[in-house]
């Protein structure tokens with residue numbers, strides 16, 4: 542493995558007030574970088590002071606969005622140590638995204654080592670208050686200075702970090718969700734299963750409209766028939782219907798969430814019947830109207846579990862579990878956060894101590 546060169550910042554920044562952490566605004570002292578050039582492969586892994594990048598206006602990423610990213614967190618455990626949650630899963634998913642976007646495969650061990658080395662260096666930035674963490678954002682951009690529509694010949698892999706406050710300040714608040722029947726996020730054959738900026742660009746309008754109507758996020762339907770449920774905002778979605786757990790199967794337009802997979806593993810271990818299959822909005826609303834939709838929640842790194850209290854679709858509107866968080870959603874939240882923050886036994890080996 543190529544040695545990671547380290548160039549430390551001359552002066553370190555003051556830490557932000559831990560009570561006022563806002564997601565994605567303040568960045569740590571350093572970043573990890575690695576370049577790719579055709580004929581040379583990935584090279585020059587290094588840690589440098591966090592700083593602006595210098596790129597030509599013709600840089601490919603600005604025009605054709607040849608870009609992928611990841612999102613993960615570092616957690617402060619009760620012993621004062623720092624942990625990551627299934628970090629190799631993020632690196633492998635980044636490579637799956639790269640494959641779809643024609644970006645050369647990253648050496649996974651080196652990418653993971655870069656992330657770990659950076660987080661170790663930024664240790665003092667990992668907050669310790671309840672629910673807080675250090676968000677880690679790896680990404681790859683195409684850097685050829687060229688307007689031709691082809692795969693770039695050069696890329697930059699970069700990892701930046703920002704401390705984040707607790708997602709929930711007063712317990713898990715169920716959210717109101719609107720079934721989006723106009724815009725679609727992704728289609729099969731497209732890039733829905735990857736974490737690429739383009740998917741987000743396509744989803745912003747629906748999210749903004751939902752907020753204007755008083756909802757937190759949208760429930761996405763499939764792009765072909767606008768019939769099957771796919772995801773909720775930028776989270777996977779799971780339902781408890783008549784005692785069973787049902788979630789849309791990974792069909793190519795759904796992002797394979799690591800939190801989703803962890804939920805399914807836990808649920809199967811707890812003896813639940815788990816179905817990964819097509820779920821129509823019609824089935825969901827019929828179940829709700831018959832009193833069988835017991836719980837609904839989103840899953841993702843940011844919120845871990847986000848209970849859904851109200852679902853609206855055209856002129857139909859249903860309240861789930863009286864608008865309160867369900868027992869199973871709460872148990873999943875408690876177990877996952879217990880493992881992530883190192884408070885609970887981890888029989889799965891998901892929590893990686895640095």
Ligand SMILES: *Cc1c(COP(=O)(O)O)cnc(C)c1O
Nearest residue numbers: 775776777796798799800841842
């Ligand atoms: C990141 C993401 C998720 C959640 O994935 P996790 O690995 O659980 O954080 C779900 N849907 C979309 C569209 C995403 O970008």
